Amino acid sequence: MAADDHTVLQLSTPSTANLSAKVHPLVIFNICDCYVRRPDQAERVIGTLLGSVLPDGTVDIRNSYAVPHTESAEQVALDIEYHHNMVVSHQKVNPKEVIVGWYSTGLGVTGGSALIHDFYSREVPNPVHLTVDTGFRNGEGTIKAYVSVNLALGDRQLAAQFQEIPLDLRMVEAERLGFDILKTTAVDKLPNDLEGMEVTMQRLLALIDDVYKYVDDVVEGRVAADNSIGRFISDTVASLPKLSPSVFDKLVNDSLQDQLLLLYLSSITRTQLGLAEKLNTAAQIL
Amino acid sequence: MANSMARSFLQVAATEEVASPLRVVQIEGLVILKIIKHCKEFSPALVTGQLLGLDVGSVLEVTNCFPFPIREEDEEIEADGANYQLEMMRCLREVNVDNNTVGWYQSTILGSYQTVELIETFMNYQENIRRCVCIIYDPSRSNQGVLALKALKLSDSFMELYRANNFTGEKLREKNLSWVDIFEEIPIQVSNSALISAFMTELESDTPVKQCDYDRLQLSTKPYMERNVEFLIECMDDLSMEQQKFQFYYRSLSRQQAQQQAWLQKRRTENMARKAAGEEPLPEEDPSNPIFKPIPEPSRLESFLVTNQIANYCNQINGVAGQNFNRLYLMKSLHDN
Numbered sequence: 001m002a003a004d005d006h007t008v009l010q011l012s013t014p015s016t017a018n019l020s021a022k023v024h025p026l027v028i029f030n031i032c033d034c035y036v037r038r039p040d041q042a043e044r045v046i047g048t049l050l051g052s053v054l055p056d057g058t059v060d061i062r063n064s065y066a067v068p069h070t071e072s073a074e075q076v077a078l079d080i081e082y083h084h085n086m087v088v089s090h091q092k093v094n095p096k097e098v099i100v101g102w103y104s105t106g107l108g109v110t111g112g113s114a115l116i117h118d119f120y121s122r123e124v125p126n127p128v129h130l131t132v133d134t135g136f137r138n139g140e141g142t143i144k145a146y147v148s149v150n151l152a153l154g155d156r157q158l159a160a161q162f163q164e165i166p167l168d169l170r171m172v173e174a175e176r177l178g179f180d181i182l183k184t185t186a187v188d189k190l191p192n193d194l195e196g197m198e199v200t201m202q203r204l205l206a207l208i209d210d211v212y213k214y215v216d217d218v219v220e221g222r223v224a225a226d227n228s229i230g231r232f233i234s235d236t237v238a239s240l241p242k243l244s245p246s247v248f249d250k251l252v253n254d255s256l257q258d259q260l261l262l263l264y265l266s267s268i269t270r271t272q273l274g275l276a277e278k279l280n281t282a283a284q285i286l
Numbered sequence: 287m288a289n290s291m292a293r294s295f296l297q298v299a300a301t302e303e304v305a306s307p308l309r310v311v312q313i314e315g316l317v318i319l320k321i322i323k324h325c326k327e328f329s330p331a332l333v334t335g336q337l338l339g340l341d342v343g344s345v346l347e348v349t350n351c352f353p354f355p356i357r358e359e360d361e362e363i364e365a366d367g368a369n370y371q372l373e374m375m376r377c378l379r380e381v382n383v384d385n386n387t388v389g390w391y392q393s394t395i396l397g398s399y400q401t402v403e404l405i406e407t408f409m410n411y412q413e414n415i416r417r418c419v420c421i422i423y424d425p426s427r428s429n430q431g432v433l434a435l436k437a438l439k440l441s442d443s444f445m446e447l448y449r450a451n452n453f454t455g456e457k458l459r460e461k462n463l464s465w466v467d468i469f470e471e472i473p474i475q476v477s478n479s480a481l482i483s484a485f486m487t488e489l490e491s492d493t494p495v496k497q498c499d500y501d502r503l504q505l506s507t508k509p510y511m512e513r514n515v516e517f518l519i520e521c522m523d524d525l526s527m528e529q530q531k532f533q534f535y536y537r538s539l540s541r542q543q544a545q546q547q548a549w550l551q552k553r554r555t556e557n558m559a560r561k562a563a564g565e566e567p568l569p570e571e572d573p574s575n576p577i578f579k580p581i582p583e584p585s586r587l588e589s590f591l592v593t594n595q596i597a598n599y600c601n602q603i604n605g606v607a608g609q610n611f612n613r614l615y616l617m618k619s620l621h622d623n
Contacts, residue, residue: 026323028489029316032482033350037382062323066381082377089374092355094327134481141488169489181433182315183486187476190433194605197612200502204616240621252618256611262511263607266600269518273593273600277464 021059021128021145022168024051025182027103028132028143034066035105035134043071046104046116048083049130050090050097058168059100059128059145063090076112078119101128107137109146109162117148117160129162143169308472309344311419311437315478317351318435321423324353325393329425331356334392336371338384341417346472348421350383351391387411389418396510396517397424397434397602400469400595402587408440409448419472426510430501430609437472444468453585465590466597505613507606514606518599521592528589535584545577 027049034045047066054060065086068079090097102120104113108131120127126147133142146162181187211233217223218230243251317337324333335353339346352374355367379385389411392399399422411418419437427434440448443461447453458464478486550570557567571578 024323025489026316026319028485029319029482032479032485033314033316034381036479036481039382065377068380079380082380085373086377089370089377092370093324093353132485136484141485143489171489181318181476182478183483183490185478185480185483190435190474190476192432192605194608194612196432197502197609200499201612201616203499204503243621248618248621252614255614259607259610259614262515262603265515266518266603266607269522269596270600273465273597276593 019057019059019126019147020166020168021061021130022054023130023143023145024060024062025171027061027064027130030064030066031103031105031132032134035132039068044105046078046102048086048099048120049101049103049128051100052096052098053100061100061128061130063094063097064103065090071112074111076115078116080119099124099127101130103130103132105132105134107131107133107135107142108144113162114160117162121148128165130167143167307344308346308417308419308439310475311346311348311421311472312475312477313348313421313435313437314350315476315482317348318433318476320351320353321391321421321435322425322428325391325423326425326428328356329393330395332393332395334390336374336387337389337391337419337421338375338378338386339388340384340386341388345475346388346417346419347384347477348388348419350378352378387415387418389415389420391421391423394422394424396426396514397422397598398517398595400591400598402591405440405448405468405587405591409445412440412445428501430504430507430510430606432502435474437474438469439472441467441470448587453587453590454583458586465593468590468594502609503613503616505617507610511603511606514599514603518596518603521596521599525589525592525596528592531584532589535581538581542577542581549575549577 031045031047034047038045045066046069047064049061050063050065051059051061067083067086070077087099099120101124102116104110104116109129113129117127117129120129129146129148131142131144131146133140145165145167147165148160149163151159151161181190214223214229215233218225321335324335333353333356335351337348338350338352339348341347355370375385375387390407392404404420408418408420417439419439422436422438424434441463443463444467447457447461447463450457553568553570557570560567
């Protein structure tokens, strides 16, 4: 646990200075699911984080699993055998994912954490500790990552301290899927190709409208001009390739014709299939 | 209001009695993420995994899943795989995950999943579990901002036929089964726990444009279309091979019938002669003669599957072409502006 003694000289290892962590949304989902399914008497769930350390020192947390444990006032018992079984099983599927640390639900670091962290330090050098506040105690779901830093005075090891490290929570993977699906508790139907397209177009349209409105406002002097925004807009407009209308029309029409041909081809194939089916049944009846 | 409630309860009770058919597959967001992660990491290799969940009335809830290691053609490793599966189930049960197999998931390339192997796996699962589904995920499609997730099951009439291993034209006609009736696609619902929903709302970035929007507006779908058409052509070849098989069968069948007729004719004239001579007539059938041996009719299963596959490719091409039209017109109007 963090030693709050201010007289000790803190010698943090240099590697932690630029250490950061990146969390895959699956990990958050997994932790939440485990928390929902925790045993009756358990206050929190803890588990192992799997992933890899990227070349630039970022810890990429990609997977996780819960480890059963019992906790009383001053001691924590982890099911180490379970933990090892799961590691072996996960390694079979994806040998590239190794233990990178452990997680716990709850806000910040608690008393038993140092013990568990000690255990994981024996599994992997410099493990990451992720805390997910499933209780929303601050009114928000706080997710934090820590590493342990040794405090030493001269050669003497005094204590270890949990130091918070920056955590990258950008959920590109989840964005790919669409937050609309993950955000609500129930979705009746997966969006199909064209519905998704429609939503995207509406968003694009809204963005263009925003830009128009901003430019109009600036021109009419309602809003103070911001040079950086102006540059972004001009960059965006400039990124459109400059094509003469005839060349552009040809380009669009050629692509359109390609698509139409493909559409025609697939429709005719389908018609053929339907026809063959009908003929087949007709021939059998005769 | 109370009246309608009562009626709906009655209706529910009524539907419960007749072992309600599977209407909806309800998947947790967690499972979707897990499937996507597994399939994507190993793409283009094809991977599978097991789905765990609950069977509640007409809804099949998929609440968790775990991946299978990539299978190798080795007895020892296969046994190892079975062990892995048991071990994983045991471990997951310990952390209160639903310990009930409801099917499996697999990845696919361009939706080319309609194979005999898939049906065999289905039959294997079906032996143990009354209701099972297969969730198919296509990683190549998701690069275009589409969530290409499908839940499939085999239709009951098809399973009956498959058990009897009888795919002759006559049987199929009896059952009124055509190639569209092999697989049934079940609508998918997604559910998330309130906790996850809260976290996701918290974590959602407030940028107005999401990754999937970028993906969807990507103009270059040519490689995808090209491969789709390539696959379509391959399937066409397969189909014509199957048709040749049938032509061959019908030709030999008609030849055999002609031979039978000729033989019968001969036998009859012979019998006439014998009758005239006052002898016993010979029987009009001779099972030992090779021309009476029935020629086995080739199974139509393969051609059904190929046809299904072709229809699938056509649908995909249509879908993507539709999207491309959208994109092109969008680009055009943007450019005009």
